[in-house]
Amino acid sequence: MRERLHPLPLLSALVALTVIALCVALAVGSVPLPLHSVISVLVGGGDPLARTLVLELRLPRAITAFATGGLLALAGALMQVLLRNPLADPYILGVSGGAAVGALLSLLLGVAGYWVSGSAFLGALISMLIVFVLAHGRGGWTPTRLLLTGIVVAFGWGAAISLLLVLSDNASLRSMLFWLMGDLSYRSGGWLPLVVVIAGLAVCLPFARHLNVLARGETLAEALGISVRPFTIAIYIAASLFTAVAVTEAGAIGFVGLVVPHMLRLLSGSDHRTLLPGAVLLGGSLLMLADTLARSMLAPQQLPVGVVTAAVGVPLFLYLLNRARGPL
Amino acid sequence: MSAPALLETRSLTVNIAGKCVCGNFNLALNPGSCIGVLGSNGVGKTTLLHSLAGLRPVDNGEILLNGLPLRTLPRRRIAQQIGLLMQQQEDSLPATVLETALIGRHPHIDFWRWESHNDVNLARRALKLVGLDGLEQRSQTQLSGGERRRLAIATIVTQDPQIFLLDEPTHQLDPHHQLALLRHFALLARTQARAIIMSLHDANLAARFCDQVLLLFGDGELLFGSLDKILNSENLSRLYQTTVIPVKWSGGTAYLPK
Numbered sequence: 001m002r003e004r005l006h007p008l009p010l011l012s013a014l015v016a017l018t019v020i021a022l023c024v025a026l027a028v029g030s031v032p033l034p035l036h037s038v039i040s041v042l043v044g045g046g047d048p049l050a051r052t053l054v055l056e057l058r059l060p061r062a063i064t065a066f067a068t069g070g071l072l073a074l075a076g077a078l079m080q081v082l083l084r085n086p087l088a089d090p091y092i093l094g095v096s097g098g099a100a101v102g103a104l105l106s107l108l109l110g111v112a113g114y115w116v117s118g119s120a121f122l123g124a125l126i127s128m129l130i131v132f133v134l135a136h137g138r139g140g141w142t143p144t145r146l147l148l149t150g151i152v153v154a155f156g157w158g159a160a161i162s163l164l165l166v167l168s169d170n171a172s173l174r175s176m177l178f179w180l181m182g183d184l185s186y187r188s189g190g191w192l193p194l195v196v197v198i199a200g201l202a203v204c205l206p207f208a209r210h211l212n213v214l215a216r217g218e219t220l221a222e223a224l225g226i227s228v229r230p231f232t233i234a235i236y237i238a239a240s241l242f243t244a245v246a247v248t249e250a251g252a253i254g255f256v257g258l259v260v261p262h263m264l265r266l267l268s269g270s271d272h273r274t275l276l277p278g279a280v281l282l283g284g285s286l287l288m289l290a291d292t293l294a295r296s297m298l299a300p301q302q303l304p305v306g307v308v309t310a311a312v313g314v315p316l317f318l319y320l321l322n323r324a325r326g327p328l
Numbered sequence: 329m330s331a332p333a334l335l336e337t338r339s340l341t342v343n344i345a346g347k348c349v350c351g352n353f354n355l356a357l358n359p360g361s362c363i364g365v366l367g368s369n370g371v372g373k374t375t376l377l378h379s380l381a382g383l384r385p386v387d388n389g390e391i392l393l394n395g396l397p398l399r400t401l402p403r404r405r406i407a408q409q410i411g412l413l414m415q416q417q418e419d420s421l422p423a424t425v426l427e428t429a430l431i432g433r434h435p436h437i438d439f440w441r442w443e444s445h446n447d448v449n450l451a452r453r454a455l456k457l458v459g460l461d462g463l464e465q466r467s468q469t470q471l472s473g474g475e476r477r478r479l480a481i482a483t484i485v486t487q488d489p490q491i492f493l494l495d496e497p498t499h500q501l502d503p504h505h506q507l508a509l510l511r512h513f514a515l516l517a518r519t520q521a522r523a524i525i526m527s528l529h530d531a532n533l534a535a536r537f538c539d540q541v542l543l544l545f546g547d548g549e550l551l552f553g554s555l556d557k558i559l560n561s562e563n564l565s566r567l568y569q570t571t572v573i574p575v576k577w578s579g580g581t582a583y584l585p586k
Contacts, residue, residue: 084420206439213431217418222383224487225407225435270423273442 073283093150097157098127
């Protein structure tokens with residue numbers, strides 16, 4: 001039998017982890033700040049240099065990292081229930097591919113800033129719509145059909161991405177590769193991702209018990225009183241929108257959306273009332289820490305944060321998986 | 329005027345891919361009754377049970393739940409009164425045995441609420457009934473096929489509906505579990521005013537635990553009535569297209585394929 005942590009201590013621990021990750025993200029950088037000056041800035045004091053560093057550079061970026069990680073983990077947990085497939089991640093249905101094609105097209109045209117994120121978001125929405133309409137088809141909307149449609153569409157986007165990379169010149173190639181690997185230095189949405197992750201969690205949380213039931217199959221969920229069709233469509237739209245916002249903000253950061261929900265299942269079981277808020281907190285703090293490492297490890301050189309999430313996440317996940325006896 | 333039947337069908341016709349499963353079926357299911365559905369593989373027993381649970385549209389006729397048309401009722405309201413035990417269950421995502429049994433309470437718990445102590449007690453009692461007590465915290469993926477089947481039965485017992493629609497409840501179970509569970513359901517029907525419709529492969533189990541039987545012949549033709557009128561070797565021979573002989577024993581009559 002596996003030891004399971006009680007939900008309340010687990011969530012408190014995750015809140016503490018989030019606060020620690022935030023402090024680390026604010027203190028570490030090219031000019032290291034001691035913890036007490038970070039705190040004095042946050043309560044409204046501090047010297048001007050520290051204020052600029054914390055409030056104008058590090059805090060917005062930490063907030064974006066937290067929101068992006070939280071959105072990806074939340075979307076991953078939803079996708080895994082929607083497809084009833086433990087291998088599902090937020091990108092599996094092609095949302096990130098559509099966003100990437102949009103972003104790369106605008107980078108190829110030489111525009112920057114809001115145009116890149118705007119076209120990335122547009123690409124994500126187009127991809128979401130294509131998969132939705134095609135998977136509906138004439139028959140039912142089974143998880144297998146949705147999964148296959150999404151994977152094939154994602155494959156198509158993948159080919160388009162390769163084509164765009166080949167066609168691009170050396171100057172834009174580097175920014176394209178950074179975008180594809182996931183990078184938080186093009187931060188653009190300000191507070192929007194944080195608002196989306198908080199609102200998203202608030203909308204999803206009341207339906208967490210429905211997710212517990214849907215995880216056991218659509219017919220059973222229907223027999224237990226859930227109107228499955230509207231509910232699954234709502235999950236698809238919510239998960240895709242969360243992914244679209246995250247991808248628009250930070251590119252395709254791998255790993256967080258797939259692995260954070262599983263980490264929580266291994267730690268505390270599969271009740272979505274714990275899993276959803278836990279995923280937002282754990283995904284958010286992991287990405288804050290990863291981003292801090294990404295910008296400070298080889299400073300002034302910045303690493304793509306996607307590389308760091310994998311470097312931190314792969315051993316952590318393998319350790320948890322190995323510790324858990326028996327099948328998942 | 330008498331109270332409406334728990335579940336009523338009026339000239340119900342169910343087709344599956346153009347083939348008639350049952351035509352013009354009239355049923356008035358009252359508290360205390362236990363109906364066995366018999367027929368060969370692929371004849372549409374599952375389809376009929378799913379139709380009665382309101383999970384698929386009917387082709388003709390009407391189903392009434394406590395006098396109200398089933399198709400107009402919200403899903404949650406139906407699930408408070410009708411439970412369906414399915415033949416297979418998905419379990420690709422992990423959950424514990426207790427969590428799985430507890431989802432049976434879903435239709436009874438208000439949107440904002442969590443499971444109460446009472447709900448947990450119901451689930452624990454159901455797990456004890458099917459012999460899974462002590463395994464509450466085990467992951468359901470670690471159970472054997474028969475144990476998973478008993479877990480599914482515990483889930484519907486936890487749901488505690490008025491009408492139990494059981495699709496092959498004895499499938500994968502050892503003989504002593506088969507008998508214990510069917511005895512429990514028959515007792516529930518008699519003592520707690522529940523009603524049961526179950527598909528079975530074994531006509532002898534129907535003979536022991538049901539008071540009415542429904543025979544589905546596969547071309548829309550059906551025979552429905554009390555046990556003593558319908559269940560005989562002649563009808564069973566026609567149903568399974570093989571000679572079935574009656575054998576007398578102390579508990580009644582058993583039917584054996586020759």
